[in-house]
Amino acid sequence: MSIFLQFSVLPSLLWAALSWPALAWAEDDIPHEVVPLDQPGQLKAIPLLQSLKNLNKESQLQAPYVHELNNRYQVRSLFVESKALPIIDIQLTFNAGSARDEEIQKGVFGLSSMAAKLIREGTEQYSARDIADVFDRTGAQFSAQAYRDMFIVRLRVMSDPEKFEPALAMMLEVLKNATFKNQGIQLVVSNTNVGQKQLQEKPGRLMDIQFYRSIYASHPYAQPITGTIGGTRKVNPEALKSFRDQFLVAQNMNIAITGNLTAKEAQQLSERITGNMKQGTQAQALPEPQLQSDIEIVHIPYHASQAHVMLGHLGPSRFTPNKLALNVANRMFGGSGFNAVLMQELRIKRGLTYSAYSNMSLTQAPGVFSLRYSTRQDQLLDSIQVAHQALIDFVRQPINQKHLEETKAGMLRSFPNSYKSNASINAQLGSIGFYAEAPDYLASYPKRLNNLSAQAVEHAIAKHLHPDRLTVIVVSQSLDKEALKLSLQNNLRENAQPE
Numbered sequence: 001m002s003i004f005l006q007f008s009v010l011p012s013l014l015w016a017a018l019s020w021p022a023l024a025w026a027e028d029d030i031p032h033e034v035v036p037l038d039q040p041g042q043l044k045a046i047p048l049l050q051s052l053k054n055l056n057k058e059s060q061l062q063a064p065y066v067h068e069l070n071n072r073y074q075v076r077s078l079f080v081e082s083k084a085l086p087i088i089d090i091q092l093t094f095n096a097g098s099a100r101d102e103e104i105q106k107g108v109f110g111l112s113s114m115a116a117k118l119i120r121e122g123t124e125q126y127s128a129r130d131i132a133d134v135f136d137r138t139g140a141q142f143s144a145q146a147y148r149d150m151f152i153v154r155l156r157v158m159s160d161p162e163k164f165e166p167a168l169a170m171m172l173e174v175l176k177n178a179t180f181k182n183q184g185i186q187l188v189v190s191n192t193n194v195g196q197k198q199l200q201e202k203p204g205r206l207m208d209i210q211f212y213r214s215i216y217a218s219h220p221y222a223q224p225i226t227g228t229i230g231g232t233r234k235v236n237p238e239a240l241k242s243f244r245d246q247f248l249v250a251q252n253m254n255i256a257i258t259g260n261l262t263a264k265e266a267q268q269l270s271e272r273i274t275g276n277m278k279q280g281t282q283a284q285a286l287p288e289p290q291l292q293s294d295i296e297i298v299h300i301p302y303h304a305s306q307a308h309v310m311l312g313h314l315g316p317s318r319f320t321p322n323k324l325a326l327n328v329a330n331r332m333f334g335g336s337g338f339n340a341v342l343m344q345e346l347r348i349k350r351g352l353t354y355s356a357y358s359n360m361s362l363t364q365a366p367g368v369f370s371l372r373y374s375t376r377q378d379q380l381l382d383s384i385q386v387a388h389q390a391l392i393d394f395v396r397q398p399i400n401q402k403h404l405e406e407t408k409a410g411m412l413r414s415f416p417n418s419y420k421s422n423a424s425i426n427a428q429l430g431s432i433g434f435y436a437e438a439p440d441y442l443a444s445y446p447k448r449l450n451n452l453s454a455q456a457v458e459h460a461i462a463k464h465l466h467p468d469r470l471t472v473i474v475v476s477q478s479l480d481k482e483a484l485k486l487s488l489q490n491n492l493r494e495n496a497q498p499e
């Protein structure tokens with residue numbers, strides 16, 4: 001049976017809708033005689049795989065050139081041409097993460113996550129099996145995933161039109177017409193509830209959830225991305241369809257394309273995707289959370305030999321001009337292995353933990369700075385006092401110039417890993433588009449990092465790190481909260497700056 005006949009299940013109206021505007025390469029590359037599936041070697045894209053033998057290792061160290069496509073629908077579209085493999089990667093990044101759940105229905109948490117899990121489970125015209133069959137027969141990889149800020153749809157497929165066209169058509173079909181039937185919802189709710197109950201056996205996850213709830217209070221970031229038991233029970237097909245129609249729309253997304261296309265073909269593809277979606281409107285800005293004014297301590301009783309600790313506070317948003325300096329500072333403090341301040345103080349000098357690290361999460365609305373580790377119950381108070389003192393010293397003392405240069409050098413060496421494959425390049429394009437970065441963000445990164453001064457890093461640290469406004473989450477058998485707070489207050493008093 002020919003490839004054309006095997007994909008004839010797609011209605012002619014769907015094909016007609018997706019055929020405009022046609023890609024320049026679509027007609028030229030289709031052979032006059034369709035190749036049977038039992039002769040895959042005759043497909044034009046297959047021989048191009050031999051290019052793997054000729055990859056230039058030096059060229060992989062250079063950041064890819066990013067094209068800003070002139071999409072006539074005014075949807076931001078970024079493209080990187082890559083002829084090494086006969087593959088096209090597409091990422092649609094929607095401003096539709098879990099932070100948007102309650103914009104559809106109050107108290108419904110986990111809506112975006114459930115939409116991602118159910119989006120390929122059927123439309124009015126196609127069953128879940130039909131959808132899976134198209135992606136399987138074309139060798140396409142299709143996925144949807146919800147995060148706090150983003151709802152990401154990815155498609156990876158060979159550039160042969162015979163493979164590409166049915167996969168693209170089905171991606172747009174499920175985006176526009178997913179039905180989210182009750183049967184699928186109940187299965188996801190059941191699995192989510194099981195997962196929520198299993199959290200009781202994972203102190204690290206309990207700590208994460210409580211940390212975000214304490215930091216964000218009533219802000220949309222406060223609840224887990226996957227939702228809550230009570231929240232997911234409220235999800236119904238109407239809520240999921242409302243989420244789809246309000247947020248999974250052209251004017252609320254950006255497009256990333258990487259692969260075996262020219263810039264002109266990529267532009268035509270971006271317009272084709274945009275034109276075949278509901279246009280809709282852009283999501284509104286998220287509210288601003290408030291930084292607390294004092295130290296807050298939360299204890300979660302948990303019987304185990306190890307105590308788990310997390311300290312942190314609100315940080316800036318992804319749009320802060322200090323983001324590169326903050327990333328460097330975070331690497332110096334707790335993100336670069338044994339040379340990091342936190343590892344030196346907690347493990348190397350005192351043996352209070354096996355591993356400790358910090359994280360600077362920069363998101364649409366203000367994100368979080370946090371540090372975490374685990375330790376023995378009998379070392380709990382001492383370890384928190386040491387970690388807090390390390391943060392105070394890091395904020396108030398000049399940074400070590402040698403440590404700064406070593407950190408920057410390490411970041412430069414590891415930077416090519418962020419674009420080591422077509423998939424990783426496309427993920428970077430999606431992030432660049434979503435957070436309104438310049439198209440030369442990757443190419444200019446080494447220069448911006450090299451030019452970053454110690455003064456710029458110290459300024460960012462002083463402005464955005466607050467040892468006096470920490471939320472402390474402790475998962476342990478017991479905790480003397482008054483003694484701990486007194487210890488942290490003593491740290492602050494002993495290191496107070498003279499007026």
